[in-house]
Amino acid sequence: MAVGTEPRIEQSRTVQRPKTSGSWFSKLLGVLLVVGVLVGGGYGISRLLSLSDESEDSVVSTYVVEPTELLITVTEDGNVESALNIDVKCQVAGGSSILWIVPDGTEVKKGDKIVELDAAAIEDGINTQRIAVSKARSAMVQAEKNFEVAQIAVREYLEGTFVKELEDAETQITIAEENLRSAKNSLDYSERMFQRGYISELELESQQFAVKRAQLELNSANTVKKVLEEFTKVKTLEDLKSQVETARAARESEEAAYELEDTKLKRLEAQLAACTILAPQSGMVVFANERGGRFGQQQSGIEEGAAVRDRQTILRLPDLAQMQVKVNVHETKVESLERGMRARIGIQGRELLGTVTSIGNQPEATSFFQGNVKEYATTVRIEGEPDGLKPGMTAEVEILIAHLTDIISIPVSAVVEQRGKFYCWVKNQTEPERRELLLGLSNDQFVEVKDGLAMGDAVIRNPRAVVTEANQGDVQEEEQPDVNEKFGAERASSADGGNGPGGEGMRGPGGPGMGNGPGGDATRGPRGGGGEGPAFGGPGRGGPGNGGPGGGGPGNGGPGGGGRGPSFDLMQFDSDGDGRVSKDEAPERMQNFFDRMDPNGDGFIDQAEVDEMRSRFGGGRGGPGRGGPEGGGPGSGGPGGPGGPGSGGPPRE
Secondary structure, rough: OOHHHHHHHHHHHHHHHHHHHHHHHHHHHHHHHHHHHHHHHHHHHHHHHHHHHHHHHHOOOOOEEOOEEEEEEEEEEEEEEEEEEEEEEEEOOOOOEEEEEOOOOOEEEEOOOEEEOOOOOHHHHHHHHHHHHHHHHHHHHHHHHHHHHHHHHHHHOOOOHHHHHHHHHHHHHHHHHHHHHHHHHHHHHHHHHHHHHHHHHHHHHHHHHHHHHHHHHHHHHHHHHHHHHHHHHHHHHHHHHHHHHHHHHHHHHHHHHHHHHHHHHHHHHHHHHHOEEEEOEEEEOEEOOOOOOOOOOOEEOOOOEEEEEOEEEEEEEEEEEEEEEEEEEEHHOOOOOOOOOEEEEOOEEEEEEEEEEEEEEOOOOOHHHHHOOOOOEEEEEEEEEOOOOOOOOOEEEEEEEEEEEOOOOEHHHHHHEOOHHHHEOOOOOOOOOOEEEEEEEEEOOHHHHHHOOOOOOOOOOOOOOOOOHHHOOOOOOOOOOOHHHOOOOOOOOOOOOOOOOOOOOOOOOOOEEOOOOOOOOOOOOOOOOOOOOOOOOOOOOOOOOOOOEOOOOOOOOOOOOOOOOOOOHHHHHHOOOOEEEEOOOOOHHHHHHHHOOOOOOOOEEEEHHHHHHHHHHOOOOOOOOEOOOOOOOOOOOOOOOOOOOOOOOOOOO
């Protein structure tokens, strides 16, 4: 057993000896490595620090100020369109629908058929209107004949009927005169015969009656003639003339009715003709599809079967020799634009020149996704007559606002805004120097500097990256704003119930001093409640004050209710002007407590009752009560004097 174990012991020893010798060597090697690492690390850190300083100096990019030129431009994208468009509109009253239309973009010649609208309803209307025109023509002809008959009747009476009746009357007069003369002769003869006794008295009376009858007949004939000339003729003429005027009016009415019906027929025929639209000039057809609405979708499509309104533009025939570009300019840039400014237009790689011809006064309608962005339509006319341009092409327009020469300008990135002021940092030997700038015009890259820099200054291009002060804001304390200068002087408020400042109450006498100690301040009195309608503050009450030794002196009253604000005129609701306000005249908000404001219960409030309420509810802000001079124990503040009347508005319940 001993022999078997001995070799293993020797073996273990032989294994441990080289390990012990190697550990000292490894320790020494480790120490040397650590020392080397420390030395190398120190050198590396110092080198890194120096490199860091060198890199920092290399990162600070500067811009040396020198006289430069600066182009101030506004660049926007727009669409090409014709400056002279002939709009082809629907001329059918009430609108119609498209039965046929020429394809969009088709080249047409003057007189070619380009649109056909539905005319079925118009054709039915024409057939009905032709019948109405025929009836109106018939009535007009009848009225014309009636007028002619009425005119003939006047001539007939004056030249025929009246003349005959006058001759008849004169004939009767002549006959009556002859009968009277014959009767008188017979009477003379009979009287001679009666004197001689040849005839009886009865025969003589018969002859006398014959004379009297002949005289009556003559008088009657003369009266008939007089009535005919003075009355019958006038009356008949007036009646006939009235018939003439009536017939004339009927004729004019029927003529107007006929003209109206005929005009309707012609209008319908014109509408029928308008259903077939011909090209007014040669050119390319462009559909007048409009886009807009909430999501910018197409509002009305021009196609076969689509309904069109009266006066709605269906097609456009642009004049390709006169083209322009329409761009929308943001509201922040539109103020710098003026008519006549030069522009550069880029269309599919082509460079063209243009001139601003119009600037919109109102912002363009925007889609839902654009939010509240305000853009103004600006039109730029393309100079010359370039070939190959078509409406709808996209164009990039650069409008020249100003060309500044021999100015100081710096990169936009070098300017920092701090509390409404603009600064830049100039590199010098020690540390960057902050300069306040007065800026002018700018473009996307450079900005004009009117004051704050001089030629040769080295301006730091990226101050926010290398200057701590550029990110800390203005080091100076912000000045307190002048409120009156910023918002305007305070103005007197308009009449408003219950908002007036509390009036100071009158002093009330202090209570007698009780005990020792300095007099105290009186407490505030109750503040009058303000509400709708006339409100009045309650009387102020002095608070208890601690009097000094001896009798307490007079103390000031506590604050009363709200002082009188702007006057509230209840009589303004007197709509009938009787000097009183009834419950019906009072505003609805006052009717709930109207009875409380009417002490005599007559259903009206007059000026005397208003004055009484103001004096009865008048109150203001009492002054603080103060103890009297040294005397007895603590003095009690007396009641505060009555405050001023409160402002408008009824007392709160």
